[in-house]
Amino acid sequence: MVYVVQLILSGETKPPKIFVDQSLAKQAFAALVRRHLAEKYAGYCAGTGAEPDSFQSAQAFAETLFEEDTCVYYWEVNVEKSEHPSKDCLLSKPTSESLLEVTSNTQQQILCVQTELRNLAVQLTGISQELLGLQKPADEEDKDGPDAAPELEEPAPDILDEKYQTEEWREFVRSITQMCGGNWGDFPLLPRQDWRKAVYDNDTTQQYWDWVAITIDKSINRARLSGYTIEENGEQSGHFNYISPAGERSTTNYEMEDLAWCAAGLHASKDDNAKI
Numbered sequence: 001m002v003y004v005v006q007l008i009l010s011g012e013t014k015p016p017k018i019f020v021d022q023s024l025a026k027q028a029f030a031a032l033v034r035r036h037l038a039e040k041y042a043g044y045c046a047g048t049g050a051e052p053d054s055f056q057s058a059q060a061f062a063e064t065l066f067e068e069d070t071c072v073y074y075w076e077v078n079v080e081k082s083e084h085p086s087k088d089c090l091l092s093k094p095t096s097e098s099l100l101e102v103t104s105n106t107q108q109q110i111l112c113v114q115t116e117l118r119n120l121a122v123q124l125t126g127i128s129q130e131l132l133g134l135q136k137p138a139d140e141e142d143k144d145g146p147d148a149a150p151e152l153e154e155p156a157p158d159i160l161d162e163k164y165q166t167e168e169w170r171e172f173v174r175s176i177t178q179m180c181g182g183n184w185g186d187f188p189l190l191p192r193q194d195w196r197k198a199v200y201d202n203d204t205t206q207q208y209w210d211w212v213a214i215t216i217d218k219s220i221n222r223a224r225l226s227g228y229t230i231e232e233n234g235e236q237s238g239h240f241n242y243i244s245p246a247g248e249r250s251t252t253n254y255e256m257e258d259l260a261w262c263a264a265g266l267h268a269s270k271d272d273n274a275k276i
Contacts, residue, residue, distance in 0.1 A: 001020070001022070001076060001077070002018060002019070002020060002076075002077045003018070003019040003020070003021075003022055003024075003025030003026075003074070003075070003076055003077070004016045004017070004018055004019075004025075004073075004074070004075040004076075004077060005017045005019070005025055005028045005029045005032060005072070005073070005074055005075075006072075006073045006075075007032055007036065007071075007072050007073075008071050008072075008073065022076075025074070026074075029072065029074045032072050033072050036072065040061075041058070041061050044057075044061045044064065045057060045061075048060075164210075164213075164214060164217075169213070172213055173209050173210055173212075173213045176209060176212060176213055176216070177209045183209070187212045187216075188259075189259070189262055189263055189266060190211075190212050190215055190216075192208060195208050195211050195212070198211065215262075216258070216262045218265065219261070219262045219263075219264070219265025219266050219268075219269070220258065220261040220262055220264075220265055221265070222265040222268050222269060223242065223261050223262075223264035223265035223267075223268055224261070226245060226264075226265075226268040227244075227245035228242050228243065228244060228245065228261075228264040228265075228267075228268060229242070229243045230242055230243075230257055230260045230261055230264070231243060231249075233253050236253055238255065239253040239254060239255055240253070240254045240255075240256070240257050240259075240260035241253060241254070241260060242254075242260045242261070242263055242264035242267070244264075244267065244268075250263065250264070250267070
């Protein structure tokens with residue numbers, strides 16, 4: 001069963017609306033009638049100077065409805081009985097042709113919308129892959145490794161001391177990298193998520209292991225200047241703890257003295273940020 005709702009004005013016929021759901025068709029029919037009556041009543045009040053809230057104005061307007069040529073039609077069409085539709089479902093030839101035309105146009109519009117949605121989905125997928133770096137060429141990914149700094153627009157350049165550009169410094173960076181298992185490893189106190197945050201905050205443009213080495217060096221200097229000290233753990237030989245200027249002892253035992261100094265510097269940095 002197909003349900004058709006159509007508004008026919010004087011000298012003009014609006015395209016019919018086609019439904020397969022009867023309840024939706026009845027809702028559309030009622031809404032069309034209400035909207036048409038509201039528009040006509042507003043026009044009547046504006047033309048006659050009548051008050052829209054007046055009951056007498058509404059009564060006078062109702063009498064004019066029988067004089068107009070506007071009608072809202074509601075049909076039920078049984079599409080299975082194409083030869084002899086029932087009397088209450090008869091459509092004139094022009095209306096039937098209009099119905100078929102509207103149906104065909106609707107199907108074409110649906111196909112166009114589906115095509116546009118597919119194209120949009122492809123575009124959004126491509127954009128999301130670019131944002132996630134998934135479209136990076138394989139040879140470039142292998143070359144950079146996991147510690148390649150994400151590309152940013154106009155990153156702030158690092159101002160490096162001369163000691164960070166010497167061959168001895170490069171050897172120090174390589175020793176840290178090897179100690180942590182190679183390029184794909186992580187330094188225990190400075191995970192890659194902290195480095196990524198520094199990159200996106202424009203605090204560094206260095207690759208991961210260079211950033212780790214520089215942060216270690218600066219943290220050790222900060223700890224010493226802030227008054228931290230390092231002591232060997234009495235219960236665990238070969239392990240160290242840092243002691244803050246306030247006399248607080250670290251709860252973590254560090255396997256190397258430099259590692260304890262680095263942790264002390266990071267702790268001092270957090271204290272400084274907390275005071276700001």
